[in-house]
Amino acid sequence: LTKVKRPLQRSPSVLAGGIAALAGLGVLNFAAALWGGDRAWLMSLDLAADLAVLAAGLALVVILALRSQAQSEALDASHERLAAIVDSAMDAIITVDEEQNIVLFNRAAEEVFRCRREQVLGAPLDRFLPARFRGAHRNHIEHFGRTGITSRKMGDVTTLAALRADGSEEFPIEASISQASEGGKRYFTVILRDITRRKEAERVLNSQREELRVLSAQVLEAREEEKTRIARELHDELGQMLTAAKMDLSALRARLPAGESADRAARIGELLDQTVGSMRRISADLRPLMLDDLGLADAAAWLVEEFAKRSGIAVHFERPEEFDPGAIDRALANTVYRALQESLTNIARHAGAKQAWVLLGARNGALHLEVEDDGRGISPADLAKAKSLGLKGMRERVAYLGGALEIERAARGGTRLRLQVPIRSRAAP
Numbered sequence: 001l002t003k004v005k006r007p008l009q010r011s012p013s014v015l016a017g018g019i020a021a022l023a024g025l026g027v028l029n030f031a032a033a034l035w036g037g038d039r040a041w042l043m044s045l046d047l048a049a050d051l052a053v054l055a056a057g058l059a060l061v062v063i064l065a066l067r068s069q070a071q072s073e074a075l076d077a078s079h080e081r082l083a084a085i086v087d088s089a090m091d092a093i094i095t096v097d098e099e100q101n102i103v104l105f106n107r108a109a110e111e112v113f114r115c116r117r118e119q120v121l122g123a124p125l126d127r128f129l130p131a132r133f134r135g136a137h138r139n140h141i142e143h144f145g146r147t148g149i150t151s152r153k154m155g156d157v158t159t160l161a162a163l164r165a166d167g168s169e170e171f172p173i174e175a176s177i178s179q180a181s182e183g184g185k186r187y188f189t190v191i192l193r194d195i196t197r198r199k200e201a202e203r204v205l206n207s208q209r210e211e212l213r214v215l216s217a218q219v220l221e222a223r224e225e226e227k228t229r230i231a232r233e234l235h236d237e238l239g240q241m242l243t244a245a246k247m248d249l250s251a252l253r254a255r256l257p258a259g260e261s262a263d264r265a266a267r268i269g270e271l272l273d274q275t276v277g278s279m280r281r282i283s284a285d286l287r288p289l290m291l292d293d294l295g296l297a298d299a300a301a302w303l304v305e306e307f308a309k310r311s312g313i314a315v316h317f318e319r320p321e322e323f324d325p326g327a328i329d330r331a332l333a334n335t336v337y338r339a340l341q342e343s344l345t346n347i348a349r350h351a352g353a354k355q356a357w358v359l360l361g362a363r364n365g366a367l368h369l370e371v372e373d374d375g376r377g378i379s380p381a382d383l384a385k386a387k388s389l390g391l392k393g394m395r396e397r398v399a400y401l402g403g404a405l406e407i408e409r410a411a412r413g414g415t416r417l418r419l420q421v422p423i424r425s426r427a428a429p
């Protein structure tokens, strides 16, 4: 922190001056002893020189003493400043020597580990580590010492754990380590932070996210079930009644003479036919009963064909591998079918495409669906639209079934959606 000046007594000019003065004085004293008796001027010169060198020597000693005091005061002040910085740091700071005994323990460390520094100075660092990590940790520090790297983050991938001083509690930390040599000895300094609160917040957030995901998937599933029920009701109940009404009407018409009443009965017949048609369409939209009857692959083929007819977009449908539709769980078939329906609707509504490709297959125990178009493509902003729930719902349902969904710009420039869900058999609980 402070640059220490070279001590005055070792500066070459002072040394040379001192030696020269002493040598001169020696010669002068020798001369005075030989011839000084009868030469008074020589004696007084010698005396004056002796006194001058003595005074200079005394002055030097005083200056040296003053300087070394000033220096040690400056050093003390800089040590104090450093100690204050270390103590006011928010993070715990612990320094250990080569034997991994604690030599520095700041105030934050006292708080984190819940002990006083007097109790731990000189003690091994081990007491702050869970027992199972002690050996490995010692080796890590030794290895770090050999690398010669000055500092690095500890535990890049895993969460590190530390132990309170009384051994009562393990807690997660984030830490970095550095090393420095002083007086030929190596010291390691660990700066660490208790991240219990952050980990807890993360855990709560994750579990809430998971709950929300399950909830939204269940809402979607419940909606699906409700739709199925209405579709069945429409198809079975209403369908039968309409059929019965039509049969009665034709019996009636057979008995009616030609005229206004017969014309009216004929119009009722037409209306009944139209009603049957709308009912079928509505119930098929609510839930394609053929998904239950035909299975996923044929229902998908039907959907693609209908879509191509209505939209005028050329769709290439591929089902390379045969899989047993009977074995596929209903929620899974539903999810994939709805995903295909939503993708096709999106192509018609947003893509402005001329062609589309649909691929359905089973591979490595997972069901795969790919839908691609040659339209304008999709951007991340599109996917984030707050009011657009089609793709978000799809993602939730796929995640709920343990699958994955990717939506990206295809090589051909349009949009490509790829979905895979692990196959659950219908028998599975």
Ligand SMILES: Nc1ncnc2c1ncn2[C@@H]1O[C@H](COP(=O)(O)OP(=O)(O)O)[C@@H](O)[C@H]1O
Residues within 6 Å of the ligand: 342, 346, 347, 349, 350, 351, 373, 375, 376, 377, 378, 379, 382, 383, 385, 387, 388, 389, 390, 391, 392, 415
């Ligand atoms: N095939 C596609 N081509 C281009 N843009 C698309 C395509 N599919 C979806 N998008 C964009 O992504 C947005 C989100 O789609 P989606 O979640 O299905 O909601 P919605 O269809 O109700 O808008 C759409 O509004 C559209 O901008």
Ligand SMILES: [Mg+2]
Residues within 6 Å of the ligand: 342, 345, 346, 390, 391
């Ligand atoms: Mg949509």
